[in-house]
Amino acid sequence: SNILDLDPFTLYLVTQRDLKSGGFSVDACRSMVALMDTSITGKLNSEEFVGLWGKITTFKDIFFRTDVSRTGTLSMSELRNAIAAIGNLSIVVKFRSSSGHMSLENFISLVLRYECMSSKYNHVTQ
Ligand SMILES: [Ca+2]
Ligand SMILES: [Ca+2]
Numbered sequence: 001s002n003i004l005d006l007d008p009f010t011l012y013l014v015t016q017r018d019l020k021s022g023g024f025s026v027d028a029c030r031s032m033v034a035l036m037d038t039s040i041t042g043k044l045n046s047e048e049f050v051g052l053w054g055k056i057t058t059f060k061d062i063f064f065r066t067d068v069s070r071t072g073t074l075s076m077s078e079l080r081n082a083i084a085a086i087g088n089l090s091i092v093v094k095f096r097s098s099s100g101h102m103s104l105e106n107f108i109s110l111v112l113r114y115e116c117m118s119s120k121y122n123h124v125t126q
Contacts, residue, residue, distance in 0.1 A: 004046040008033045011044065015056075028109050035116040055115070059108045062086060073101035086111060 006014070008030040016023040024032070033044055036052040044052060066082040067074055074082055079102055102110075 004044070004049055005041075006033070006044040006049055007042065011049075024105050024109070028105055031109065032112060035112055052112075055112055056108055059086075059111050060104065063104050063107050071101070073103055074107060075101060079107075082107070086115075 009026060011033060012024060012026045012029040015029065032052060033042070036044060036048045038048060039045060062082050062085045063074065066078045066085065068078065069075065
């Protein structure tokens with residue numbers, strides 16, 4: 001049974017409480033729910049939420065570990081190290097066309113999107 005049924009706005013409120021650096025925008029939460037919503041209900045049940053939260057925690061750790069300059073953003077060289085830790089170098093390509101310094105929110109949204117895309121892709125090709 002699922003006690004939890006999290007819509008994007010509730011997720012937004014949850015992340016405001018938990019992420020030190022300002023949390024995620026409502027738009028970012030909407031896309032994270034869409035990415036993790038495998039049961040296609042428009043909301044996250046507890047299993048989907050645990051999956052998302054695990055990823056956010058992992059990516060947040062990597063972000064803060066690789067932000068050696070302690071600026072709260074990742075420069076190109078910091079991002080390379082972060083991506084190397086995750087193991088998906090195609091994200092760097094995307095980063096080249098962006099502003100040059102990546103915030104925690106953008107980092108997590110971007111990595112999550114790539115990870116979900118590549119796992120769907122792998123699923124199809126297997
Ligand atoms: Ca769902
Ligand atoms: Ca930095």
